[in-house]
Amino acid sequence: MSGGLDSSVAAALLLEEGYDVRGVMMRFPVYTTGRGNSCCSQEAEESAYQVSKKLGISLEISDCVENFNEKVVGYFCQEYSKGRTPNPCAVCNRSLKFDFLLKKAADMGVDFLATGHYARIEQDKFGVCFLKNGIDKWKDQSYFLFLLKSHQLSKIKFPLGNYRKEEIKKMAGELGLEVHDRPESQEICFVKDDYREFLKEMVDMGKFTINKDIFKPGDIVTKSGKKVGRHQGIASYTVGQRRGLGAYNRPVYVIRIDAVENRVVIGSDEDLYLKNLSVNNLNWLDRKSLESPEEFKVKIRYRHKAAPALVSPKGPDGVELVFRDAQRAITPGQAAVFYKGDILSGGGWID
Template identity: 45%
Template sequence: MNKKKVVVGMSGGVDSSVAALLLKEQGFEVIGVTMQIWDSSDPCRTSREGGCCGQSAVEDARRVAGVLDIPYYVMDFREPFRKKVMDYFVEEYLGGRTPNPCIACNRYVKWESLLEKSMDLGADYIATGHYARIEKLANGRFTIRNSAAAAKDQTYALYNLTQFQLAHTLMPVGGYRKEEIRTLARRAGLPVADKPDSQEICFIPDGDYAAFIDREAGDRVPGAGRFVDAGGRELGTSRGITHYTVGQRRHLNLSLGHPVFVTEIRPETNEVVVGENDEVFSDTLRCAGLNFMAIDDLRGFCDAVGKIRYSHRGAPCRITRTGEDEITAVFFERVRAVTPGQAAVFYDGERILCGGTIIRDRK
């Protein structure tokens, strides 16, 4: 009987390395692949340690593949990463929104592009080291379920995967806690067993988003603008909309005698609206760009738990279809900093029902 073939996306970290280990132990024919998404002409980016974009990722992944005795390749994904992740990131900030590049990368690079190339190689599946579990429900649909590692759960960033992608994906580390993954790596002699997790956005290792946008967008960057209150009264000069996000309090450099928070960003006028803490809270959001998982559509309404950012614990809400590509969520208690551009992901218990991208309120 022929073994099922799986291509494992290996970032050089411990999670994807153990994913490859587990799948080999389960009897799969495993091929390791690192996705080249960096510009090799940039010595700073390619030499930095620890991130998924650096040359060190290739070196670490290749060493792990050697220990596991599996084939290993580097595939060029620079074009889709540039278009679907980096360009998207810039355009969202210019539009007054706060993007989530990891969600875009997951859908369009780590899955869409990698899965296409992997199937060309005759693979049955791709696999990653994400802390999440894929489940096929009684209704025949695939969904993503919370991982066993609550603190590491990555389901929020995976809500946008399609049914086809889920049907051809394995996530073998989703049933383990982080410390268990490191233990498995040590026992197998993997050289990345104690490698620290990467935290930053891979293409902005210094964390200076605005400087990156300045370089990429050039003369399209709006430059200095105005701080205003909700009524439009000018309160001061801002550095421009690309420097701010909803809910932000620090680095506003406003001397108003009390703390204020960003409540809205207006790209049409390059204005940053600030207000009191209470004004950052809302009980309603609208989202578009919908993707359905556990259900094939939303008819009428249903109750769910909604997460409005990666670090949000989730809050009970009622979701209703309010447009051809729109869901409105009403939370039973107000939530802080509903941010256009971020994802709203809705759960039924541990399982993802659906999700979309938060859009601006109608004025």
């Protein structure tokens, strides 16, 4: 339970199906520069209590502050320290929303873990479970679930996977759940729009390993290495960004971040389009490994339209990927997720 729309309706749907439902909410840290109305707030806890009372189910609050700091915020800070753009939602799903909660469910003697994600799990005639995208293509959240383990799927339920968002909103209203008018949660629940201020807060706390040089001014250079300006710290930039680069006689974009030399490399919009990339630290759900080159549809960020690509094994835990058509703003640190039709096959991290 998060106190929001989706988890609340998910619980209601399970009750309608006859399940004995118990609510668990994870308490995450709230930071000075964090979101005031996020899943991490006191308001969210109060909303979860009210929803649980309305549905007639129990609610337990699990303190996950230290776990969240270690597994999610620490990772977030380390990735920016390397000049990469992190994907904390996928890491949070793996480490907390599933690894932690599945263990908790087992300790409670509960058979299944259910969440409000827009995704599906289906079983074939041999009893093998597959992770599939949600039928609402705009809300589909399977991309953020690529780090799940195949053996976990039989213990997970996604009640919203076969519904569209508008249907869920309507159900919430019919059930009298006040959450149906609340704003939807953001992709990064613990950071305001200015993640640079959040990173500075983490430096001030002295709790996380952050390379302070990411706030140090450095050179803006062209792809040929020519110095054309100054930046105010690589923490403020990501691949594809246009703002904050200064005035030029043509549109320019960040095409690469060089954390070692503390440089931001700029180029044209055309320079952002690439066909090739490397992906490492793979996690496969529909197989043990990739044995030979194979074509998949691949997403390189949440709102990216999956595009055909040839994926070839490289080393013990990596692949080389060649898109049929060049893709814009391939960003190190983000996930590349592989699909076969509507089945999520696996994924890994872009180098």
